[in-house]
Amino acid sequence: MDISTLCVHGCEKKFDTTGAVAVPIFASATFAHPGVGQSTGFDYSRSLNPTNVHLEDTIAALEEGSHAVAFSSGMAAVGALMELFAPGDHIIASDDLYGGTVRLFSHISQKNGVQVSYAAALGDIEKKITPSTKAVFLETPSNPMMRVKDISAVAAITRKYNALLIVDNTFLTPYFQKPFFLGADIVLHSGTKYLGGHNDTLAGLLVVKSDELAEKLRFIAKTTGGCLSPFDSFLIIRGIKTLAIRMERQQETALKIVRWLLEHSAVKKVYYPGLQEHPDYNVSRRQTSGFGGMISFSVRDGQTAVHILESVKIIKYAESLGGVESLITYPVLQTHADIPESERKARGIDECLLRLSVGLEASDDLIADLKQAFGNVI
Ligand SMILES: Cc1ncc(COP(=O)(O)O)c(C=O)c1O
Known part of the structure; x- marks a missing residue:
């Protein structure tokens, strides 16, 4: 089945006998037992x-x-x-990550005795492996510099050293990348972004292939309690129905905006993996089926960046990404x-860097908005 069909229909609806086309919201914290020692399969919604x-x-x-296990936010999933x-374990992470993930590693994981080191390039990963290394954590494309990590090459290293490979697939989703x-x-997701797709709810997801890992994560989820509410779950399910069409359109518009930015004299650099001159273009072509709808770019100076942020009208100056509304972010003051x-x-x-999450507005309107926001900046 094509992924776009799977997005629309989702998996089999196991718990409905009415024929409801949309998945019902089971707004129940708890479930009655048919008898002592018996369960319908559901006991308490935290589990x-x-x-x-x-x-x-x-x-x-x-x-x-x-x-998969669903959480109340991407960070709850991380x-x-x-x-x-456990204390004493060591993790290697790619060096360009969402700032919230770095904050969690620095302030929570380190305090709990888990050491995190950062590797910029593939060669660095193997050099940083120690007998305590239990996992490598990648975000690809990365946030906000849009660097692409070669997942297969890193997997060869993690297999050799018996470590887990964790991939944050938030930016491309399974529509463009299958880690x-x-x-x-x-595989980790901030479901808040493209999966939900409407900037209206938070969610996080961890997906695994092994039964053993699934059991451990389910135990952690029910014990620590960062579960997703069924209402929010419904919104993410609804968002996923249009994932394929949104990803295609957001990418198409992103490419048009990239071309426009490349022509502007106040733009110093455009970071988009779909550009042939991008350092990771070939890896990206090999391991993904699309480049996505996220663009970072550097303008001449900080003053120009602030002017653009304060002048956009259709595009909103706001944190987050992946939704139908285009958002422009200032990583230096916000995400990082x-x-x-x-x-x-x-x-x-730095203060010249801006990150644009391209939404579903018409490309001409977005380009016109950028044009007026750049104003007389030449
Ligand atoms: C790549 C990536 N991973 C994880 C997260 C955290 O997700 P959430 O904001 O849903 O907690 C974010 C948030 O921006 C992100 O961009």
């Missing part, structure tokens, strides 16, 4: 809820994994994921503000 199970099975099918590790086919063990300045600068995240 399992039928609406959530529909979402979990759908994302597992889309990613071609076998199990937090739960880190509970797989399990490339050797990942765990908590990263120490020296580290930020080393990654190229």
